[in-house]
Amino acid sequence: MPNAAEILVDTLVAWNVEVVFGLPGDGINGVMEALRxxxxxxxxxxxxxxxxxxxMACAYAKWTGKLGVCLATSGPGGTHLLTxxxxxxxxxxxxxxITGMQFHDLIETFTQQDVDLTRVFNDVAVYNAHxxxxAHMENVASLACRTALAxxxxxxxxxxxxVQEQQDAASKRSKRNRPAHTPQDMFAxxxxxxxxxxxxxxxxxxGASRVAILAGRGAIGAAAELEDTARLLQAPVAKALLGKAVLPDDHPYTTGGIGILGTLASQxxxxxxxxxxxxGSTFPYIEYYPKPGQARGVQIDCDAQRIGLRFPVEAGLVGDAAETLRALNQRLTQKPSDEFLQRCQTTMTRWREMMRQSxxxxxxxxxxxxxxxxxGQRLADDTVLATDxxxxxxxxxxxxxxRDGQAFGVSGSLASMACGLAYAIAAGIAFPGRPVAAIVGDGGFAMQLGEFSTAVxxxxxxxxxxIKNNMxxxxxxxxxxxxxxPQFGCELQPIDFAKAAEAMGARGFRIERADQIETVLDEAFAAEGPxxxxxxxxxxxxxxxPKMPPDYAKNFRQALPxxxxxxxxxENIAREPAKSMMDA
Structure with a gap:
């Protein structure tokens, strides 16, 4: 008869889980043996x-749409998962x-690593079970998988x-707990x-003459439908950061990103x-949406809770983005004028010129x-790109x-440092054979520097x-x-990341001058492995x-001396394009 850990792992297999990310520990040894x-x-x-x-589990879920799974031991192992x-x-x-615990009859006795992780995870989890x-595992394992996906x-x-090593036959099953009565697959x-x-x-x-579209991660997979919508409405498409891959960045309808990291055209x-x-977006920075009373709003989201969360929409459409857009497009009439779109495209051309200046x-x-x-110019057409x-x-x-065919991922609403490397490793596990790239800062990379050995x-x-600026x-x-x-506490002690990579068995390269960019990148991209x-x-x-708000400009001048x-x-803000962005 299988034990509880084996029931759990068999359930994961039945739910088409292909990989578990984790770190062993004595509190999770039963599950580790079932995995072995x-x-x-x-x-x-x-x-x-x-x-x-x-x-990695989060990124894997984002990259693939499948269930991501992570595992940790009791106490600090479990609390480390929280971010x-x-x-x-x-x-x-x-x-x-999946987390371990101390022996079941020592819970709440101040034994080693006596942390009630169900209590700790109560805010983060939509399903949370001890x-x-x-016999209980037979019920809750499948229900946990279904709830996470649903x-x-x-x-x-x-x-x-x-409990992990307890056999099903040893469980005292209640009369109402009949075997195999819980859902074993997902209703899609x-x-x-x-x-x-x-x-x-x-x-x-x-009825509107100047429609703008904001697309987020929920629009991934609805590119063709979104393009039809933009064509019918002659509407520019601004992209929230998680929606960067919805349309290629050189697509004529897109005005690129929105917000403090966005473009002048989107703003x-x-x-x-x-x-x-x-x-498919709940882009959080309300100040970058239209001003109150300026524009009417329509929103498409698969989650009714998200409708009207950032902008007061008059029509909320709850459904899959691609299916809903197809139904909506059948009701849209072709706009006779592309004047608004052309104005945005002209601004976007100017913005690209500003970026080239920088x-x-x-x-x-x-x-x-x-x-x-x-x-970025060296990334293959099927590259998966992560950032921190x-x-x-x-x-x-x-x-x-x-470009079309490339994918992009980042910690969005949480905006956590130290995510970029983990996201990239998860991409490599999810898509064997595809090129993987990441852009990280020296601050975030240093937080999980040892994880580069996992990539190796x-x-x-x-x-x-x-990006190493020691800041x-x-x-x-x-x-x-x-x-x-004034800036305070932001300087970093330098780390030689190229040597650190070599110490972990990989290749490390360094660029310090402009004349090294092309040759060093060519050599790095020709190298095998990470x-x-x-x-x-x-x-x-x-x-x-893209435009410096007046209060930002005032604060900056106050802090600068x-x-x-x-x-x-x-010197830097006197150069273009910073000068124009400061004066906008």
Missing amino acids: TRRDKIAFVQVRHEESAAF GLYDAKLDQAPVLA VADA RKGVAHLSIASD GHNMPLDVELDKAAAILN EAMETCDAVLIV EDAEAQPLKPQAVARAF SGQNTELAARHVDL RYKIPLKLLV LNQIAWEQMMFLGN VVIEAVVDAYEPLMP QTPGRERIE
Whole structure:
């Protein structure tokens, strides 16, 4: 008879789970043994830190649409998962977290690692269960998988170490717990809006003359339908960061990103539209939406809870993005004029010219924009690109143009540092044979530096660009712009990341001057296996919104006299395009 751990792993196999990310420990040994004896059916990827396991499970779910699974031992092993699990919660990724516990009859007796992880995970999880015995596991394991997928969130199972090894026959099954009465597969149903709701949405959009579209991660997989919508409405498509891959960055209808990391064209589209269609996005920065009373709103989302969350829409369409757009497009009439779209396209052309100015390959100290542009140009057409949180996110958003067939991922609503490397490793596990790339900062990379050895161990074909400025650059600029405070506490002790990569058995490269960009990148991209490319760049390069709000400009001028590196910062903001962005 199978024991509780074997029932759990067999359930994962039945739910088509192919990989579990985790770190062994004595509190989870029963599950590890079940994985060992079933390693021909399900893979175990050993990480160096449980936080990375959770990030990888979240990223795997985002990349594939399948259930991501992570595993950790009792106590601190389980608590280490939390950051990555909150990433999954906030970005609606289906993840199952499995944690161990101390012996079942020592719970709440102050024994070693006596942490009630079900209580700890209560906020992060949509399903959260302490497994009582093997008969209970038969019920809850399948229900946890189903709930994570159905509710697009985190499910958690906490299992005492001795319960993991308890055989089903030893369980005292209650008379109402009949074997195999719980769901063993997923019911893949889709919501669709009612005709009256679709008619109302179409009337709003048909009646407007300047429609702007905001597309997010929920529109991934609906590119053809979204393109038809944009053509019918002659509407520019602004992309939230998680929706960067919805349409290629050179697509004539897109105006690129939105927000502080976005483009001037997207901002002006939102400032001048008279209707906005939001597709699969709850982009959190309300100040970048149309002003109250300026535009009418329509929103498409698979989750009714998300409708009207950021912008007061008049028509909320709850359903799958592709199916809903197809139904909506049948009700839309072709706009006779493309004047609004052309204005946005003209602004986008100007924005691209501004970005080329910032990518000055002759400037010294080395400009990070120039390195990011050259890095992005070398990515293969089927590359999976991840980034971390910080200035490196802005570089990926603005200076790497995604092409059709490429994928993009990042910690979205949580915006956590230390996610980029884990996301990239998960991509390599999810898509064997596809090229994988990541752009990270020296701050975030240092947090999980040892995890690069995981990429080496599993032979991930990873090209990892580290933006090294020995500074938490985004935080420094936020201190100045948001509050008017001088930069403080953001300087970092330098680390030789190229040597660290070599110490872990990989290749390390360094770029320090503009004339090294092309040759070093060519050599790095020709190298087999994972590589680190360390780009030593200007620590005082500004990170600015497409238009500097008046309060930001005032705060910045207040903070600048007391900020270290003031002279260098002044030189940089006097250059284009920073000067135009500051004066906009």
